[in-house]
Amino acid sequence: MPEAVQMATQGALSPALRRLGQCVLLSQQEIDFFEGMQNNVVAYKRGETMLEDGQPYTCCFCIRSGWAISYRITAAGRRQIVSVFLPGDFIGLHINFSRQAIFSIDALTDLDVALIEPMRLIEIHQKFPILASGLDWSAVRNLNILGEHNVSMGARTADQRILHFLLELWCRLLLIGEASSDGFVLRMTQQQLADALGLSLVHTNKMLKALERRDLIAIENRMVSVPDLEAAIKEADFDPAFLETFRTASLASTGYEKLDERLEQIANIAEKN
Amino acid sequence: MPEAVQMATQGALSPALRRLGQCVLLSQQEIDFFEGMQNNVVAYKRGETMLEDGQPYTCCFCIRSGWAISYRITAAGRRQIVSVFLPGDFIGLHINFSRQAIFSIDALTDLDVALIEPMRLIEIHQKFPILASGLDWSAVRNLNILGEHNVSMGARTADQRILHFLLELWCRLLLIGEASSDGFVLRMTQQQLADALGLSLVHTNKMLKALERRDLIAIENRMVSVPDLEAAIKEADFDPAFLETFRTASLASTGYEKLDERLEQIANIAEKN
DNA sequence: CGTGATGTTGATTATAATCAAGGTCTGTGG
DNA sequence: CCACAGACCTTGATTATAATCAACATCACG
Numbered sequence: 118m119p120e121a122v123q124m125a126t127q128g129a130l131s132p133a134l135r136r137l138g139q140c141v142l143l144s145q146q147e148i149d150f151f152e153g154m155q156n157n158v159v160a161y162k163r164g165e166t167m168l169e170d171g172q173p174y175t176c177c178f179c180i181r182s183g184w185a186i187s188y189r190i191t192a193a194g195r196r197q198i199v200s201v202f203l204p205g206d207f208i209g210l211h212i213n214f215s216r217q218a219i220f221s222i223d224a225l226t227d228l229d230v231a232l233i234e235p236m237r238l239i240e241i242h243q244k245f246p247i248l249a250s251g252l253d254w255s256a257v258r259n260l261n262i263l264g265e266h267n268v269s270m271g272a273r274t275a276d277q278r279i280l281h282f283l284l285e286l287w288c289r290l291l292l293i294g295e296a297s298s299d300g301f302v303l304r305m306t307q308q309q310l311a312d313a314l315g316l317s318l319v320h321t322n323k324m325l326k327a328l329e330r331r332d333l334i335a336i337e338n339r340m341v342s343v344p345d346l347e348a349a350i351k352e353a354d355f356d357p358a359f360l361e362t363f364r365t366a367s368l369a370s371t372g373y374e375k376l377d378e379r380l381e382q383i384a385n386i387a388e389k390n
Numbered sequence: 391m392p393e394a395v396q397m398a399t400q401g402a403l404s405p406a407l408r409r410l411g412q413c414v415l416l417s418q419q420e421i422d423f424f425e426g427m428q429n430n431v432v433a434y435k436r437g438e439t440m441l442e443d444g445q446p447y448t449c450c451f452c453i454r455s456g457w458a459i460s461y462r463i464t465a466a467g468r469r470q471i472v473s474v475f476l477p478g479d480f481i482g483l484h485i486n487f488s489r490q491a492i493f494s495i496d497a498l499t500d501l502d503v504a505l506i507e508p509m510r511l512i513e514i515h516q517k518f519p520i521l522a523s524g525l526d527w528s529a530v531r532n533l534n535i536l537g538e539h540n541v542s543m544g545a546r547t548a549d550q551r552i553l554h555f556l557l558e559l560w561c562r563l564l565l566i567g568e569a570s571s572d573g574f575v576l577r578m579t580q581q582q583l584a585d586a587l588g589l590s591l592v593h594t595n596k597m598l599k600a601l602e603r604r605d606l607i608a609i610e611n612r613m614v615s616v617p618d619l620e621a622a623i624k625e626a627d628f629d630p631a632f633l634e635t636f637r638t639a640s641l642a643s644t645g646y647e648k649l650d651e652r653l654e655q656i657a658n659i660a661e662k663n
Numbered sequence: 664c665g666t667g668a669t670g671t672t673g674a675t676t677a678t679a680a681t682c683a684a685g686g687t688c689t690g691t692g693g
Numbered sequence: 694c695c696a697c698a699g700a701c702c703t704t705g706a707t708t709a710t711a712a713t714c715a716a717c718a719t720c721a722c723g
Contacts, residue, residue: 140487189541192627197545199537211530213523214413219534219632243519250486250515256529257484261492263536264472268462270543271588272470275711306669315544317712322671324711354465359492548679579701590680595703597679 131155131231132205132293133179137251139292139366147248150241155179155231161224168222174215176232178208183228184304187220188312198313200259201225201286201305205293210256213238226304261359270315273354276324278314280333280353283341288357288383291376292368298379300335300342347386356387404428404504405478405566406452410524412565412639420521423514428452428504434497441495447488449505451481456501457577460493461585471586473532474498474559474578478566483529486511499577534632543588546627549597551587553606553626556614561630561656564649565641571652573608573615620659629660 130138134151137143143151158181161167167178170189178185185202199220202208208222209215212235242249262285269278286303290296305313311321328334333349335342343349361384368377403411407424410416416424431454434440440451443462451458458475472493475481481495482488485508515522535558542551559576563569578586584594601607606622608615616622634657641650 189545191541191545192624193545195545197541199540211526211533214527214530217631220537242523246516253484253526254487256533257487260484260529260533260536263533263540264493267472267536267539267543268464268470270540271585272462272464272466272468308669312544318670319672319713320711326671351465358490581701591702592681592704593679599703 131179132181133207133231135371136205136293137248137255139364139368140254141247141251141365143247143251147245150245151248154233154237155181157232159230159232161228161230163224163227165224165228166221167224167228167230168209168218168220170218170221172218174209174212174218176234177210177212177238178222178230179233180204180206180208181229181231184225185222185228185230186225186309186313187222189220196312197315198309200263201313203286203289203293204295206259207233207252207255210238210252225309258360265359266313275314275316275320276328277353278316279310279321279324280328280349281355282310282314283334284343284349284353284355284357284383285360287341287343288360288380291373291380292360294368294371294373294376296376298375300340302339303336303341304339346383350383350386355383357384358387404452405454406480406504408644409478409566410521410528412637412641413527414520414524414638416520416524420518423518424521427506427510428454430505432503432505434501434503436497436500438497438501439494440497440501440503441482441491441493443491443494445491447482447485447491449507450483450485450511451495451503452506453477453479453481454502454504457498458495458501458503459498459582459586460495462493469585470588471582473536474586476559476562476566477568479532480506480525480528483511483525498582531633538632539586548587548589548593549601550626551589552583552594552597553601553622554628555583555587556607557616557622557626557628557630557656558633560614560616561633561653564653565633567641567644567646567649569649571648573613575612576609576614577612619656623656623659628656630657631660 130148131152133155134143134148137151161183167185168174180202182204185208186198187200187202187208188196188198190196208230238252241252265281265285269281273281283303287296287301290301291298295301303310307321307325308318310316310325311318314321316324325334325336329336332344333352335344349355357380361380368374368380403421404425406428407416407421410424434456440458441447453475455477458481459471460473460475460481461469461471463469481503511525514525538554538558542554546554556576560569560574563574564571568574576583580594580598581591583589583598584591587594589597598607598609602609605617606625608617622628630653634653641647641653
């Protein structure tokens with residue numbers, strides 16, 4: 118039995134490993150090592166600050182459940198959210214290159230994270246090359262997401278930015294089985310959306326409403342759905358290519374066939390423009 | 391004689407290696423391997439497109455001299471410059487994780503680059519762990535720069551953004567000995583500045599002039615200088631921490647003592663706010 | 664059943680984009 | 694040496710976009 122399939126059919130893998138398994142083929146030894154590394158689990162409450170800008174950076178986080186953000190407060194007092202982290206994401210993979218944090222980290226929801234000691238990351242790079250390349254892949258993906266946010270903030274209008282960001286979140290959640298093929302639960306307030314997109318709260322609210330009026334999105338409670346996928350992708354100038362960097366394994370064998378189909382559909386619509 | 395010093399006193403090292411030497415202690419074997427890797431040098435003309443968005447991504451570039459940019463054209467036809475690359479920088483270190491480019495790359499000036507085959511990068515990761523960690527460090531630095539641009543675009547005013555970006559370039563150039571302690575030559579047009587900062591050409595020009603009027607910068611020909619460093623750093627909300635990630639070796643032994651002093655001075659002013 | 668966090672909306676102001684026109688500089692060919 | 698073109702810079706006028714201000718609505722929760 119090929120290892121990838123064996124992996125995929127085990128239900129109890131951590132979100133991070135499920136995610137890594139989509140891009141690299143891990144040996145059983147690597148799987149065991151990585152899962153064993155996540156013993157030290159810590160829970161944070163919604164809104165809690167996990168790490169403060171300027172503080173010494175001592176540990177890497179791996180999200181097991183919940184959402185988190187990294188952000189910076191400027192001298193003028195404005196907050197810019199730089200990244201949103203979802204289950205399976207790593208925060209501070211590059212910790213061995215940093216003396217102190219240059220961003221703060223907050224829990225956006227109640228959160229379970231595994232603490233990973235810096236030494237463990239070095240150990241991975243020394244002993245488990247495939248696993249290490251998986252971590253590198255994860256870092257590259259974050260870089261691509263950040264680059265895409267740059268394009269959004271510099272060259273897209275407020276409504277496009279919002280829509281683009283929502284589509285990004287949806288795709289990322291689809292990849293980890295935390296969204297349905299109709300939509301997803303947005304676990305952020307409008308203020309947090311605004312801070313992530315470089316917009317004011319009021320303007321964000323108005324543009325959200327405008328997008329709803331134009332039927333490009335529908336929001337009920339916190340559930341965001343996209344009635345007309347093709348129109349939304351076109352309006353937002355969205356192409357999930359930046360998220361799919363080198364995905365080798367499909368979701369098919371993990372019981373998420375439908376989500377995988379949805380992702381492919383999004384990619385196809387984007388490709389033909 | 392310690393290897394780091396030996397390295398530093400050799401004049402003929404490539405810019406990339408000088409840069410890597412500031413953060414990791416390389417063995418002679420690693421130095422030789424890395425320098426040997428840069429045989430395949432290619433020259434590009436100013437304005438030439440080195441790689442086009444969507445094209446297959448076949449090679450990593452290491453800049454030996456000149457400036458380059460990565461950018462994206464949105465569906466609406468706006469260009470967003472995502473990164474500026476200087477001598478010693480790598481473009482596409484993550485190439486082994488990408489099928490095709492999601493950005494275009496242009497030469498901003500006449501350019502000399504070493505082409506590095508993807509296999510070589512894998513080889514480095516397998517055989518030369520210290521050198522590999524140097525490359526990782528370089529990637530992390532790019533990530534930090536990108537994050538800082540995000541903060542600028544989302545949460546800083548146009549004039550702050552411009553000033554911040556100029557200070558960033560100055561510090562980066564100081565680190566590679568391509569700026570003086572008074573200032574540096576800006577090898578970009580105002581249109582390119584605008585595209586990098588998410589501003590219009592006209593507004594960029596007006597804000598540049600306003601910064602000059604306020605004596606926060608002075609520009610003559612292409613030479614940018616900073617008459618009142620303390621005021622400029624404060625106005626721009628600038629802290630070079632995001633650039634200095636884990637610098638272990640100083641520039642002192644490379645004949646750039648004065649530049650190193652200047653960098654430290656900038657860091658000190660930033661720190662005390 | 665109040666209190667605080669969140670969401671909604673209109674009015675006003677600030678910021679930056681767009682439009683338009685002209686200026687400077689550099690290199691090139693006559 | 695001059696005339697010209699093209700790239701780049703500069704400035705004012707107008708318009709569009711988004712921020713700020715203010716008020717109120719809704720919801721969850723103790």
